[in-house]
Amino acid sequence: MAQEKVDVLIIGSGHSGGMAAKVLTTKGISCVMLNAGPIAEIAKDTEHKGGYELPYRGFRPPGRLQHVFQANEFNANVWVDEKEVPYTCAPGQPYNWVRVRLFGGRSLFWSRQSLRLSDYEFKGKSHDGFGDDWPISHADLAPYYSQVEGLFRVKGGNESAAQLPGGNYIFETTPWTQSMQRVKAASEKSGYYFLRQREALGVDGLASSVNILLPKAFDSGKLTAIPNVVVRELSVDKNTGLVDGAYFVDRLTRREMSIKARSVVLAAGTLESTRLLLNSKIANSSGVMGHYLADQCYGVGVTCSVPEARGVKDNSAIMGGGAVIPRFRNITDKANNFIRGYGLNITSLTGPMEPRCFPSYGAELQKQLDLYYGSGFSIGVMGEVLSRYENHVRIGKDAVDAWGIPALHVETKYTDNEFNLSRDAAETAAALAEASGFEVLTKNAAPNPPGYSIHELGTCRMGDDPKTSVLNKWNQSHDIKNLFVVDGSSFVSAGWQNPTMTILALSMRSSEYLAEQIRLGVV
Amino acid sequence: MRRRDFMKGALAATVAPTVMTAQTSSPVIPKTGTIAPGPLPWMQGLDHGELPPVRTIDIDGIAQPSEYFFHSTQTATLVRLSEVLVPALNGYPGAIEAQTPAFLDFFVGKSSPEIQLLYRNGLDGLDAEAKTKYGKPFAALDTAEVDDIVKPRLATWMPDHYPTPTEERFVTVAHHDIRMATLNSPAWASVARNGDKLPTQGEIYWYPVEPDIYRN
Numbered sequence: 173m174a175q176e177k178v179d180v181l182i183i184g185s186g187h188s189g190g191m192a193a194k195v196l197t198t199k200g201i202s203c204v205m206l207n208a209g210p211i212a213e214i215a216k217d218t219e220h221k222g223g224y225e226l227p228y229r230g231f232r233p234p235g236r237l238q239h240v241f242q243a244n245e246f247n248a249n250v251w252v253d254e255k256e257v258p259y260t261c262a263p264g265q266p267y268n269w270v271r272v273r274l275f276g277g278r279s280l281f282w283s284r285q286s287l288r289l290s291d292y293e294f295k296g297k298s299h300d301g302f303g304d305d306w307p308i309s310h311a312d313l314a315p316y317y318s319q320v321e322g323l324f325r326v327k328g329g330n331e332s333a334a335q336l337p338g339g340n341y342i343f344e345t346t347p348w349t350q351s352m353q354r355v356k357a358a359s360e361k362s363g364y365y366f367l368r369q370r371e372a373l374g375v376d377g378l379a380s381s382v383n384i385l386l387p388k389a390f391d392s393g394k395l396t397a398i399p400n401v402v403v404r405e406l407s408v409d410k411n412t413g414l415v416d417g418a419y420f421v422d423r424l425t426r427r428e429m430s431i432k433a434r435s436v437v438l439a440a441g442t443l444e445s446t447r448l449l450l451n452s453k454i455a456n457s458s459g460v461m462g463h464y465l466a467d468q469c470y471g472v473g474v475t476c477s478v479p480e481a482r483g484v485k486d487n488s489a490i491m492g493g494g495a496v497i498p499r500f501r502n503i504t505d506k507a508n509n510f511i512r513g514y515g516l517n518i519t520s521l522t523g524p525m526e527p528r529c530f531p532s533y534g535a536e537l538q539k540q541l542d543l544y545y546g547s548g549f550s551i552g553v554m555g556e557v558l559s560r561y562e563n564h565v566r567i568g569k570d571a572v573d574a575w576g577i578p579a580l581h582v583e584t585k586y587t588d589n590e591f592n593l594s595r596d597a598a599e600t601a602a603a604l605a606e607a608s609g610f611e612v613l614t615k616n617a618a619p620n621p622p623g624y625s626i627h628e629l630g631t632c633r634m635g636d637d638p639k640t641s642v643l644n645k646w647n648q649s650h651d652i653k654n655l656f657v658v659d660g661s662s663f664v665s666a667g668w669q670n671p672t673m674t675i676l677a678l679s680m681r682s683s684e685y686l687a688e689q690i691r692l693g694v695v
Numbered sequence: 696m697r698r699r700d701f702m703k704g705a706l707a708a709t710v711a712p713t714v715m716t717a718q719t720s721s722p723v724i725p726k727t728g729t730i731a732p733g734p735l736p737w738m739q740g741l742d743h744g745e746l747p748p749v750r751t752i753d754i755d756g757i758a759q760p761s762e763y764f765f766h767s768t769q770t771a772t773l774v775r776l777s778e779v780l781v782p783a784l785n786g787y788p789g790a791i792e793a794q795t796p797a798f799l800d801f802f803v804g805k806s807s808p809e810i811q812l813l814y815r816n817g818l819d820g821l822d823a824e825a826k827t828k829y830g831k832p833f834a835a836l837d838t839a840e841v842d843d844i845v846k847p848r849l850a851t852w853m854p855d856h857y858p859t860p861t862e863e864r865f866v867t868v869a870h871h872d873i874r875m876a877t878l879n880s881p882a883w884a885s886v887a888r889n890g891d892k893l894p895t896q897g898e899i900y901w902y903p904v905e906p907d908i909y910r911n
Binding site for chain 2: 209210212216217218219220221222223224225226228229230231234235238241244245246247248249250256274400423424471473475527528529530531532533534535538574613614615616618620624
């Protein structure tokens with residue numbers, strides 16, 4: 173039963189793990205990918221159903237997934253069961269950790285918003301004095317962003333702003349609809365950029381690791397994958413101090429196994445990668461592992477109606493389309509009670525309005541739903557959450573998961589900065605809608621609990637100083653040279669943008685670096 | 696390994712002649728792993744073709760719950776509230792026809808303590824106000840009287856952010872739940888199927904994907 177060492181062990185199969193596999197295998201490096209969950213087969217595992225066919229009529233099954241606001245009865249089996257893989261939170265500080273362990277991870281389910289970070293994020297401290305700068309700039313990552321945008325077929329406009337750099341897009345040239353033109357005019361009057369939405373088209377409607385990245389890796393003949401294995405710890409060679417593999421348990425049979433590897437790439441998702449490192453008790457000479465947890469605050473915004481679109485048989489010239497207003501606060505001016513800022517997602521809706529938009533019921537509600545049909549307009553907020561040392565995760569004292577692996581304890585909360593930013597954003601969104609002549613139907617200024625955006629970031633941040641960071645600028649452990657962490661845990665600051673493109677670009681850059689180190693015999 | 700192969704061969708040898716004696720036209724070769732104590736493998740016949748359909752009935756159409764979460768006054772209040780918030784309209788069934796109050800009794804009874812408290816206090820609050828204002832239970836109010844109590848409690852809201860004041864919160868949550876349970880009811884779907892009306896939009900349903908055998 174002698175075991176052969178694999179070149180690179182990749183833990184996780186989502187966007188970051190898939191990118192690592194693609195880059196490494198196409199350079200001739202053999203990889204084995206471990207994934208904690210099974211491989212989904214859409215034809216076998218899904219079926220189109222009506223809510224009336226389900227025991228709970230479509231509601232989230234009681235007692236399950238209390239932190240997953242996105243869950244309902246249709247998708248409840250997709251998310252990680254909170255009893256099977258528990259985590260704990262500090263009292264009064266809820267955290268919504270939303271996880272997927274299917275092969276492909278959360279890359280199977282994401283909103284496709286494809287934004288770059290700018291140097292207002294990479295060099296945030298230089299701009300406003302808070303936190304730390306990243307050890308890289310937009311210029312360092314730009315070539316990788318371009319490749320990722322090409323792979324994922326990102327659609328966007330040909331305009332850009334310093335706070336939202338443009339990219340390698342499939343240019344959209346369709347004219348703005350009338351409702352969008354009005355918000356565009358109101359935005360520009362206020363001094364805001366109004367840019368076309370940037371979204372990954374992917375292939376056949378899917379923009380996942382499993383259909384964009386992994387097929388190329390498998391085609392190379394250099395990648396093999398093992399589903400249904402939960403990694404317990406990384407193993408370390410006592411003589412060299414390098415990682416040399418992993419101990420894992422078969423999810424279904426509980427069989428304990430191990431695998432040997434020359435290098436390890438962690439891509440299990442921000443908090444799972446950090447949990448694994450903390451449980452392994454390695455790579456933390458800085459003491460900052462687990463700290464600086466951040467994300468974006470979501471849930472704030474307004475829903476409106478465009479009066480001219482009501483009762484019009486064909487309102488396609490008025491309604492439809494999406495845009496993004498990149499951060500404008502604290503760029504050239506200074507907000508009163510918060511630093512950093514937020515972006516706005518602008519969506520001109522078609523189809524029925526939601527009943528929640530009207531304070532009525534019964535026949536009166538139906539009358540309003542009919543009248544307002546096809547006139548909905550949404551402005552949603554994506555706010556930067558500051559990276560603070562005190563917002564952290566650690567291994568809890570009591571809880572373990574279904575395989576006896578110690579669970580994570582999360583202690584994080586939003587501060588006045590996030591709450592003040594959210595209030596400002598809600599007011600700004602409402603003002604923008606009113607300036608556009610829209611009727612504001614409902615508004616919310618309170619952010620959802622931390623974690624809700626499913627954009628957890630930080631906890632293994634990168635930096636030039638090994639005393640204050642876990643990883644170097646190549647996503648490589650300062651302490652252990654053959655250990656790389658390529659998911660969102662390397663983020664120094666969260667920014668207001670959806671992080672997917674940045675995670676992919678970082679993973680590509682890091683994996684190319686690792687491949688070169690392997691070629692040179694350094695790793 | 697050898698012993699197992701030998702056993703399989705021995706079993707096949709003893710079964711085959713027996714079957715051939717009874718039916719000379721089609722000898723049966725038992726499949727490995729499903730050796731039954733009788734003449735044929737247990738799984739015989741299951742590997743080809745569809746099983747005949749089974750006619751089922753919706754459980755609420757024939758059976759009664761053995762236990763209830765709400766007490767009788769709360770149930771009566773919920774029934775009246777459901778009747779007014781989601782009445783039968785445009786040929787579609789309302790909450791009563793959809794048996795939504797009974798569903799919510801079950802659903803809330805299985806929900807978190809916070810939701811249970813919200814419903815219980817909310818229903819009690821409506822009934823108390825009805826008695827104070829009109830000297831009769833909420834369940835006995837006419838529609839105008841229900842409107843008088845419920846409408847001031849209505850508020851618009853954003854997803855995941857129900858109104859904060861408890862009374863508004865309850866009416867908003869209850870309205871959402873009653874409406875959703877009604878639109879996703881078998882009764883609603885049945886009317887939609889039988890007429891030219893559209894059923895509520897379905898979604899992709901995910902079955903458990905290789906569920907962990909130890910999951911409780």
